[in-house]
Amino acid sequence: MNRRASITDLAKALGLSPSTVSRALADHHEVSAATKLRVREMAQQMHYRPNPLAAGLRRGRSNTLGVLVPHITGFFFPEVIHGIATEASAAGFNVMICQSNENAEQEKQTIELMMNAQVAGILVSIADTTQDFGHFEEVRQSGVPLVFFDRAVEGFKGQQVSAVTLNDYYGAYQVTEHLIAQGCRRIAHLTGPPHLSILKHRQQGYLDALAAHGLPAEPRLLAQCEQNQAGGAAALKRMLRFIPSHRPDGVFCSNDLTAVGGLQMAKKLGFRVPQDLAIAGFSNEVFTTLTEPPLTSVDQRCQQMGQTAVQLLRKMLPGPDQSKHSPRPIVLKPRVIVRESSLHSDAPVAEEVAED
Template identity: 65%
Template sequence: MQTRRASLTDLATALQLSPSTVSRALADHKDVSEATKLRVRQLAAELHYQPNQLAASLRRGRTHTIGVLVPHITGHFFPQVLDGIAAEASKSGFSVMIFQSNENAAQEKKNIELLMNSQVEGILVSLANTTTDFSHFELARQHNVPLVFFDRVLDNFKGDNVSAVILDDYQGAYQVVSHLIEQGCTRIAHLTGPRQLNIHRNRHQGYRDALTAHGIAINEEYIAQCEMSQQGGAQAIAEMLKLPQRPDAVFGSNDLTAAGAMQVIKAHGLRVPHDVAVAGFSNEAFATLTEPNLTSVDQGCETMGISAVRLLQKILNPNPDRLAQPRNVILKPRLIVRESSQRR
């Protein structure tokens, strides 16, 4: 059975001292005699006493803790973002509490409430793909809890204590589709996710604008909103391969859908990229393990995490010498061309 942790009161009772005297002794206060300090320290060591840092922080009005809420911690993207967050937070003396919503809006709301009750100094959050009610974020804003959204963000959600770090998803998608067109592809399918999320909405718009800019008509039959998974991509492309004119390229809004599409394309006896070129988005670790290797867009994961912490620090410690401090950071995408899309 786990024993109860020794408290300041336990020390005071055993030594027949007041809790305030014990506290001052542990803090090496000059008003406490050296003999008393020695007695207190010896007993504290015997009982393995550890001060309650959270309570002490609350008395000072600071907890030095950042809350982080992500949709999941699988794959490559979010773990890498979390690495950046943890490293930058540690440099500033902050601890990090991490929660995941599992792409569930109700869990996301519950986690926000838990983080607020834990007295975190700010929250870094990436939205669940099922979130349509944003009242829990409004509650955090009203309670002056700084919010920094990253990757999946709320459009038009502003305030002095709200910031965002995003990738230029539109430009990333535009680059991918332009690359596929340069390879001679004209019937480019797009596997997209839920449009309420900025990332899929912007990637889809980049896809459409790239086609238009290159004089290629948009065929709605080549656009499928599907689950952002390997199975979702596989099911979507299987239907498109039944069309009288099948696509000659596929752009997945993430790498999982692109990988699923690639498997089905090959299962139909078609060659990648010669018959159907394939590209994804996110540059997951498995992109170099597929056969052929998958063309994708790198999102600068760790940079996104570092930038999110730095934005939070600017909210918590505003610089009075600057009239207007940057509230948003837009990262540049990087297209990584691999074998799955190279036809020339």
Template identity: 65%
Template sequence: MAKQNPKANRRTSITDLARTLGMSISTVSRALAGHAEVSEATKQRVRQLAEELHYQPNQLAAALRRGRSNTLGVLVPHITGHFFPEVVNGIAVEASKAGYNVMICQSNEDVEQEKKNLELLMNAQVEGILVSHANTTLDFAHFDAVNKLDIPLVFFDRVVEGMQGHHVGSVVLDDYAGAYAVVSHLIEQGCRRIAHFSGPLHVNINRNRHQGYLDALTDHHVPVIEDLTCFFDLNLETGAVAMRELLQSAELPDAVFASNDLAAAGAMQVLKERGLRVPQDIAVAGFSNETFTILTEPTLTTVDQCCHEMGQTAVQQLVRMIPDDSDKTPDPIVLKPRLIVRNSSRRLPDEAQ
């Protein structure tokens, strides 16, 4: 068996072209760039060899020589479900329009992986970083380090509250308003014992949605019953577990508001198993407008998070900070949520949306 050439799969470099042609690297570089000082014959020889050897210029190295990488870093907790993939899509589309590439990393909700990814992005000399931090992140010193290096940072969805500077921005949904609207809607449907499934309150989105829940109850003169609030990492399985626990209570809730759609779907599965009707016995509402919410039976009331718009807006804010010509702290950008009423919560015949 013939030995494989160890260089066979190596990318052809400009040095390879220069060595093969017996020219200097600078002459080959100028020929590829079409400089007038290089003869047409030389240009033709260089271009022909470059084509034969499938030479591709290293755009990143060239950009770095110019002092720019033309790359934005993106750090998200995960790229599963609906929300983060849609946000990342918005980021990629807007970044391309602005002339940037994107480098995407996911922390898998692990703060240690988040730190490693942040280091990776800085080593890649990205021109700015867009971040939604892990739900296990309690100490934000690693983001302070990025801020001190004057690398533009834009937090989206999950933000680091209190971090300021002319290189720190944020784009969030008005989670409080979204939760307030959902709970107000449930009250308007006649619900009075409304359970709430919330994620950990050290994460801003969970804290704001929980506060929206509490204030909606108070403003509509509905009692706040602490035993109806469950705190856990929100997903399909934990939503089901929490619903089973609530069904063991002496007095059942008449509605459930979950801070994400997966937990709401888990609750609906349990209610169906127990023979309880949604929404007649217990109404259910979620948050996020995941794709599956129009496929559940009944379809799930939820809040649209403006995913694509959030990604686009985050890039626009980041790009404005990259020139480094302003010492003004960017204003936080807050997007308006949209309540989507579907059959899982609609009890009254005059409720039509």
């Protein structure tokens, strides 16, 4: 009794062929007005609702975009998804949102699920455990438009593959330069998995900013850690136990959760922030304004990233003349939002570093 009415059910009730019913519902010119009226009345009576997935399977492509993110917690990915959903809805697309939970195997399975659902295109930010990219190559070979955002696969090229990323190098360079301007001379960097392009670029921006200002890159002040509060706390705890001349007086963390963990540990160990230790993160999560003191961070243009990814994917879909735009990378410029966690009392105050 609860089974969804189908076109076949309508056809049996009306004594028509399923193809006639389908054309009538689509307002096809070959079906008479009287038949269209009968079909619509029966559809209303039987509470018929079209199945967009089934229609997509018949056409070989649905009107749905698949979106795969590492997680939907925090601020960054929900904001990017908001940008994606807003832009997709305005363009007449539905959105299927999935998360990999930073698990490479789950990511692979989800991509397969999306392909089986005949999605019109896929937007993905890769899991931090992904090092085999064969499943993305299969998407490319199938001709389904694929757009990476935030976390892209370096060196992955080919038709119908594009990316919308942030200039992570520039953001890291600017925030490190900001710490230097505050008087910091031993700046630590807490980073994560080295195979992730975003983290490599942030680390390089940090290193180049130090070099540009004549400061040494001390190996003891560069640490890989879990990208969460516990990881940041543990990594900074080790550094703050160095002898005073080796301790950092500033720290740039590759994300805000790591920075919050470091901030909490510094205060637990009796260090004043920012007087003894200036701290900055990356992402401009919503909680950065709620920490004590509020956390300096790099804004990632979340909603703009999501909107731009959809716009780029739409250009990769066949137009009325079956033509497609060539894929290309789009790099957004970050902003450094300066707050109290990195401001020394005798240094100049600025609300924002870097141009739009």
